[in-house]
Amino acid sequence: MRTTRPFVPDTWHRPMLLCAGVMAVLAVVSGAGLLLDDRVLLGAPIWLKPLKFALSLGIYCLTWSWLYSLLPRRRTTAWRVSTTIVILALVEYAIIVTQVVRGTTSHFNVGTPLNTTLFAVMGASIAVIWTGTFVLTVLLVRSPIADAATRVALRSGAVLSLVGIGLGALMTRPTAEQTRQLGDGTFRGVIGAHAVGVPDGGPGMPLTGWSTTGGDLRIPHFVGMHALQLLPLVVAVLVVLARWWPRLRDGRVRARLVLVTAGTYAGLVALVTWQALRGQPLTDPDTTTLAAAAALVTAAAL
Numbered sequence: 001m002r003t004t005r006p007f008v009p010d011t012w013h014r015p016m017l018l019c020a021g022v023m024a025v026l027a028v029v030s031g032a033g034l035l036l037d038d039r040v041l042l043g044a045p046i047w048l049k050p051l052k053f054a055l056s057l058g059i060y061c062l063t064w065s066w067l068y069s070l071l072p073r074r075r076t077t078a079w080r081v082s083t084t085i086v087i088l089a090l091v092e093y094a095i096i097v098t099q100v101v102r103g104t105t106s107h108f109n110v111g112t113p114l115n116t117t118l119f120a121v122m123g124a125s126i127a128v129i130w131t132g133t134f135v136l137t138v139l140l141v142r143s144p145i146a147d148a149a150t151r152v153a154l155r156s157g158a159v160l161s162l163v164g165i166g167l168g169a170l171m172t173r174p175t176a177e178q179t180r181q182l183g184d185g186t187f188r189g190v191i192g193a194h195a196v197g198v199p200d201g202g203p204g205m206p207l208t209g210w211s212t213t214g215g216d217l218r219i220p221h222f223v224g225m226h227a228l229q230l231l232p233l234v235v236a237v238l239v240v241l242a243r244w245w246p247r248l249r250d251g252r253v254r255a256r257l258v259l260v261t262a263g264t265y266a267g268l269v270a271l272v273t274w275q276a277l278r279g280q281p282l283t284d285p286d287t288t289t290l291a292a293a294a295a296l297v298t299a300a301a302l
Contacts, residue, residue, distance in 0.1 A: 013079065016065035019086045023058030026093065030054055039103060042201035044209045046100050052208075053096055056225070057089050063228055064136060067154065071139050078139055085132045088125040095122055108172070111189020123172070130165050137162050148255035149235045156262035157231035160269060164224020167273060171217045194218050197279025205283065212283050215276035224269045227262075234261050264300040271296060 033047030040046060064082060071078045095118050099106035106122065109115040137158040145151040172192040174182070177199075181187045193200050198214030210216040235258055242248035248257075272282065275289050285293070 011069045013065040013068035013082045015083045015086045016061040016068065019089060020058045020062040020065060022090070023054045023061065023093075026097075027051055027054035027058065033100075041100075041103070041105060043204065044201070046103070048209060049106070050093070050097055050100055053093055056222075057093060059226070059229060061086065061089065064133075067136070067140055067158075070145065070154070071136075071143050073143065074139055078136060081132045081135050085129050088129050088132075092122050092125045092129075105190075108190050108192035110191050115189070126165075126168065130162070133162055133165060147235075148251050149238065149258045150232070152255050152258045152262060153231035153235045154228075156259075156266075157228040160227035160231075160262070160266060161225050163269065164221055164227065167217070167224055167269075168221045170273075170277075171221075196276055210282060212281050214281060215279040216282065217273075217276050219276055219282055220269055220273035223272055227265055227269070230265065231258065231262055234258055260300055264296060267296045267299070 030051035195211045196215030
């Protein structure tokens with residue numbers, strides 16, 4: 001039965017699985033773009049964003065394709081919602097690639113009627129994707145899963161992932177400089193930003209591009225969104241460790257450890273969000289941030 005074999009799905013959501021496969025191919029294409037196209041946009045290789053989005057969307061679709069199999073109720077609703085998410089994810093990715101080919105930005109770009117329309121379509125798409133993910137999360141939370149540790153991991157991971165996706169909305173707010181430009185007539189066609197306290201396009205971390213001179217709202221967005229992959233992985237690790245550590249063979253012990261991990265992860269999402277909003281780079285935390293991190297680790301250990 002599905003409830004007694006939580007990690008063995010019986011029916012994957014095929015459109016989600018197909019989308020994950022398409023994103024794997026597009027990740028390879030974007031990687032080739034990094035090697036063959038030397039254009040730079042906002043301080044980063046122009047094909048880096050399509051690569052990151054292909055990987056992120058691929059992981060998202062692969063995960064929910066599996067989770068679909070754990071939904072014994074409202075399967076038709078879940079199918080329709082998941083398929084809608086796939087269509088909109090492909091639309092969003094197509095816009096990102098279109099803008100790369102045009103040599104301009106996709107996010108926050110309202111400099112021309114076309115760019116404004118494309119960004120509006122992306123905004124509407126992600127709003128529907130978030131709503132669809134919310135529906136799937138509710139269905140998952142209400143689904144019976146016999147293994148307690150797996151149940152805690154999937155439910156808390158889905159909720160934290162939903163929060164992480166929602167945190168992306170923080171990037172759409174106009175910065176203080178953009179507000180000033182709108183007021184004095186020097187508007188440059190950009191509303192919203194990744195960075196806090198510094199302009200987008202400054203020095204960034206390798207691969208991720210996260211700002212090393214100011215806050216970066218992509219960090220809490222990323223950390224929260226991928227709770228849905230990390231927490232089930234913790235369960236899998238505990239199951240493996242139980243072979244050598246008899247104490248972990250008790251399902252209640254594993255469930256409590258996963259609950260502590262989920263609570264700590266929620267604290268981490270809050271911490272990196274707070275740090276980013278204060279305009280502080282992840283790589284250069286101040287004393288206050290370090291003290292909060294120490295308190296979080298201490299609480300988890302206790």
